[in-house]
Amino acid sequence: MRNAPHLLLNTPDIELWPGGLLRARSNHDARLLARASHVLRRKRDGRYLAVQLRGGLMPLVTRLPEEPGVEPALALLDARLSQPARMPPPSGPLPLDGLQQRLDRLGLDASAYAAQTGLPLVAEPACLQLAGFDRYRRPLWLTRGAARAWQRLHAAAAIDGIALDAISGYRSHAYQLGIFERKLARGLDVAAILTVNAAPGYSEHHGGNALDIGTPGEPPAEESFERTPAFAWLQRRAGELGFHLSYPRDNPHGIVHEPWHWCFRG
Known part of the structure; x- marks a missing residue:
């Protein structure tokens, strides 16, 4: 694919989805997802954890920093946002932890x-x-x-x-x-x-x-x-x-x- 909106970036606990592809589960979600460039989605149950908006990251759960695996997911998001055109997508397999x-x-x-x-x-x-x-x-x-x-x-x-x-x-x-x-x-x-x-x-x-x-x-x-x-x-x-x-x-x-x-x- 030519750019990040068509890529799913994967971590052991959380997926980083491009905006515009996930289904909204409420009117509130629909408004946020329509504006989001990226969505953090928990893998074990599909829960939406946060959306990246023009003004910054908006958590969708309480205690987002305590979510398992959120730090590497946020680091990956920061890296993609800082150099979206020049940074190649991550490659290789994920570890088999867990x-x-x-x-x-x-x-x-x-x-x-x-x-x-x-x-x-x-x-x-x-x-x-x-x-x-x-x-x-x-x-x-x-x-x-x-x-x-x-x-x-x-x-x-x-x-x-x-x-x-x-x-x-x-x-x-x-x-x-x-x-x-x-x-x-x-x-x-x-x-x-x-x-x-x-x-x-x-x-x-x-x-x-x-x-x-x-x-x-x-x-x-x-x-x-x-x-x-x-x-x-x-x-x-x-x-x-x-x-x-x-x-x-x-x-x-x-x-x-x-x-x-x-x-x-x-």
């Missing part, structure tokens, strides 16, 4: 889980690029390479008369834990959830290179996608554009067949 604490909440051991599934740890990128919007008009965040590859894939499919849409892209470790907690609250157990969702820290979505892909009129993330012309097209053409099906039938990771889940590997 991973075992999340797994402890699910009764999982990192080493045992990795040995059982063969899934590698996946760190979150320090910076993600806006790749468009998903089916639900949410911003779609991917790495720079995956964003460009998705746009090429989408365009190539359209030329062939195939409509593809993105269901989801990047997901943080904290968001992945939230998926488990919501399903546990509905009465599912961890073992059942692990057949359809990788444990926090082990999902390809964390790395910003994986996409759940659908087609209009088809329910999201359902095996029935395998019977659509869109899936047949992906089988023929996705590989040449750098995308690969991660979880085919009878895959060795213990995850159900996911015809919708494709990962950019270059």
Whole structure:
């Protein structure tokens, strides 16, 4: 991307969003978000913590300085504001601090889980690029390479008369834990959830290179996608554009067949 408004800057606890992309949850939020150049968003629950306005930073929570991880997020914001044109976006992966604490909440051991599934740890990128919007008009965040590859894939499919849409892209470790907690609250157990969702820290979505892909009129993330012309097209053409099906039938990771889940590997 050409400038910061199209980049999501990532820290272990807080995301730094460009203004104008987040949905308002009240009229008060709507007025602030409309004027904000950046928004600090807590990863574990999506809470908006502060907005950067023309006149300075406005906290949206009490005791903002006591928020975990707020200091590195504010330092990153200050750096971006001081030299927005010359400063390159942060690069590299984020540290994996806090991973075992999340797994402890699910009764999982990192080493045992990795040995059982063969899934590698996946760190979150320090910076993600806006790749468009998903089916639900949410911003779609991917790495720079995956964003460009998705746009090429989408365009190539359209030329062939195939409509593809993105269901989801990047997901943080904290968001992945939230998926488990919501399903546990509905009465599912961890073992059942692990057949359809990788444990926090082990999902390809964390790395910003994986996409759940659908087609209009088809329910999201359902095996029935395998019977659509869109899936047949992906089988023929996705590989040449750098995308690969991660979880085919009878895959060795213990995850159900996911015809919708494709990962950019270059």
